[in-house]
Amino acid sequence: MTTAPGSTRNETAAIGDGLRGNAEELLRELAGPAARLRDDQWVAIEALVVDKRRALVVQRTGWGKSAVYFIAAKLLRARGRGPTVIVSPLLALMRNQVAAARRAGVVAATINSGNVTEWDEIHRQVASGAVDVLLVSPERLNNPDFRDQVLPRLAADAGLVVIDEAHCVSDWGHDFRPDYRRIRTLIADLGTDVPVLATTATANDRVVTDVAGQIGTDTLVLRGSLDRESLHLSVVRFDDAVERTTWLSGHLDELPGSGIVYTLTVAGAHDLADVLTSHGHRVAAYTGQTDPAEREMLETALLDNEVKALIATSALGMGFDKPDLGFVVHVGAPSSPISYYQQVGRAGRATERAEVVLLPGPEDTRIWSYFASVAFPREHVVRSVLEALDYERPQSTAALEPLVELNRSRLDMVLKVLDVDGAVRRVRGGWLATGQPWTYDADRYERLDAARTAEQQAMLDYQQTTGCRMEFLRRQLDDPALIGAAPGSGACGRCDSCTGIHRDTTVDTEAVAATRARLDRPGFDLAARKQWPTGMAKLGISLSGKITEGAETGRVLGRLNSLGWGRRLRPVLDGPDAPVPDEVVQACIPVLREWDWTVRPTAVLALESPDHPVLTTSLAERLADIGRLRNLGTLYLRPDHPPVSAVNSAHRVAALYDSWEVPDLSRTDGPILLVDTLTDSGWTFTVAAWTLRRAGAPAVLPFALATPT
Incomplete structure (x- = not known):
């Protein structure tokens, strides 16, 4: 710990002891009277509040990362510091975080696509000092009005900046988002005494190094074991999609509590929800195409156990917080063990046992190939975007679309990347070219393609492994608790490989026929x-x-x-x-x-x-x-x-x-x-x-x- 200027080590220790007592009280308000701070939670809080350091916390889902930043925000506010700014990727995560903040007496507000009519009032509350915590979607960071008018004030007055789901910052993260790269600009504009906290549950060594470097040169990194003792992992293989669906329908009610069934495509989510509903199960489809108001309603239904499961794409992922979620099933394998670990981590946060079942299919690799085909385009296509832009007259994405060989979603992604790289700038009315030199980093994109290919092979290896499945996932994430450990030494003792107990794959022929007829x-x-x-x-x-x-x-x-x-x-x-x-x-x-x-x-x-x-x-x-x-x-x-x-x-x-x-x-x-x-x-x-x-x-x-x- 860095000693505060002008203080002795004893004085600093006394300050720390008093702060820890306050932090423990706030934790009990957040998590209940039996809650106690973990050692690394306190190390992170002390580094932020006392030393004003920059820190990266990589800990499993349910460890208590949000408690760190809410407690730090409250302690900093009590010391007269400005509001905490939390960059948060998903509406579900924001809603849960605002509710959690209220339990600790933290006044929180959020700016996202779901509350457009409230933005002006929230901006006024932030300016008047009435808000302790402001949660912002990464997309807002590059909105011209927000970037030019609100962001500078936040950077000047912020007491703490938090980057949640920080793996999104990294090219190597399983869920890289161009908008997240704008965070580097926010951090660069901060005063040297403004602490920064980045958190994630899914980062291997490469991502940790990348994110820590983007935060600062002296970033404190706190990583813990990624083992989740409540999770019982298993793989059930069917080559026939109808048999796979029939098996799930026949076993869904056997799974504990309520949970999430993930699919790889929107069509798959709707098809599966239709079949399960026709068989009497209380389920509903949840995808990126679901209306925001309906999403919130469906999340509440799952939180309140009004449905057995949401049949979801990855749109229901990071940040959805249901501590007693009893199971996560994947009908179709994600393309990366790291993203798979992130999704299954939703289950069993406050239960002794949660079931995690993977139902892979032979069509998975074809779906992976499709999503890989819409990655960052070739250089001549990107150059055409730069050539189509003006230096003085802004052009909207819709106006640019006729001038380039890209559909709307890919054009939007390219513009965001070029914006982060400084080649274009988003202004009111659209986009401008900056005239700054720009280089197409072909080597970087080839390395990313190679990394994605390796992740896909690892996901296939996970399905076939005869070793411990949890240990396999932990090694993919470079779990520090397994450094130097011999293979098999980290076996969980719970998965189907460890126990030798595999799920029965028998399906009733009449049930298969009924499912086939429905599909x-x-x-x-x-x-x-x-x-x-x-x-x-x-x-x-x-x-x-x-x-x-x-x-x-x-x-x-x-x-x-x-x-x-x-x-x-x-x-x-x-x-x-x-x-x-x-x-x-x-x-x-x-x-x-x-x-x-x-x-x-x-x-x-x-x-x-x-x-x-x-x-x-x-x-x-x-x-x-x-x-x-x-x-x-x-x-x-x-x-x-x-x-x-x-x-x-x-x-x-x-x-x-x-x-x-x-x-x-x-x-x-x-x-x-x-x-x-x-x-x-x-x-x-x-x-x-x-x-x-x-x-x-x-x-x-x-x-x-x-x-x-």
Whole structure:
């Protein structure tokens, strides 16, 4: 411990003794009358409050990291210091932290996307000194008004800055977020006497070194054992997704209390929730597409044990705090043992036993590959973003999208990275180029790709290991308690490998058939595009505003990532081009029969498919015969038209504009059923429908075999 200037060691010790007593009292307010500070909790609090140091705390979930910063915030406030600023990544985490702060008498407020109408009032409360703790989402750090007006005052007046889930700061962290890199700017603007605390439960040696270096040159690092004595880990393998789902349905009620069932995709979450609900389980889907108000309602339902489980993507992860969560199940393996440990750490924080079950599938690696494919783009694509930006006139993301070969989400990510690197700057009204030199760090991105590949292999090794599963995860996170220890010396004695007790994988054939029937129900609606992309004029296309002559609401047979029709449609689309299988045609019939169209179609037209011409035309022919519709043949692209490969909305519309050879529609007196094999963004259907409508078609009804998600 660094001795405070002008004090003796005895005086400093006396101050520390008094502070520890105060800290213990605050901990009891937070956690109950039996709570006692851990030694490392006190070391961190003392370093922050007395020595004004910068510290990184890497401890398992449930260890009490939030207690450290709330107690430090209260003690610093009592000494006349300014409010504590906590950068927190998720709304669920913020809500839990605000509730925890109130228990210790800490006045806390939060600024995030879910309380926009309260921002001005919160800013006034911060300025007046009425707030002890301000929780801020990382995205707010680069909002121009917040960055330029609020952030400087916070940096000048803050008593403590906390970076929660600090692994997000690091490129090597399992959940790197560009917005988190803005924290470096906040820290750089702090006074030398403002302490900084970074916390995480999931950081290996590489991440610890990276984060500690970003915080400061003399960062105190406190790491503890990552063993979780309440967790009982097991792996249950099924090659068939329907059997896997059936097994879970049959065993869900055997799992203790309530918990979380994770899936890798949004479609998977909805499919699984639907099947489990149909079998009488109280569950609900929770994904990144769930409305914020509904998310809060679902979190409360799980906290209050009103549901057996939330069927969730990783959107329900860091910071969700239910101490008595009884189980975590993964239907599909995450791509990293580190992210897996982070998610299973939600369970068993205040229970003697919690079940952790992994149900991997052969499709997992394909899903990992898809997510890896949308990583940071190649240099020429990034350069095109810089070239499209102006130095004086701000451009919004929507305005930039037509000028580059990136969809909206990837463009937003690239801009954030360039912003952190100093090449662009976000201002009111959009983005500006700074003119600062920028280098594409190809070596860095290759190293990151290699690290991700190694993590994926480690996750496969976890599934196959005959050794202790908890020890495996701890070694992946470089648990300091295992440094120098022989393999097997850290065995937990609880997992299926240690005990030799493996879960029964028997599934009832009738239950499998019932699950399959539920998943095999085909068909869902395809929403029509309502608005043309912005900035089309920049590409020489005179389309803007509301789409007045577009497609009607369409229908799709199935999702490729679904548990039901995905497994049937993927071989059809991945295999050699061939006539449409009979079972696919028969499945299309009820999807068409249940279509809530205003007027029944009178004709069918196939969209030219570069990958599946036989499949598409044969599907259109079969539907024409079954529905007694006039077959208009195929809507071909003009021979001189280049292949359509654009990925973002504006470029795709521009590439499709005036691209087809329209057949004679003079004898068409009703809606056209427009058929394609695969639809993703919906723009091909939209522009084709617009083209046909302008050529005289009364209405266009899109129908596709599949969507990717």
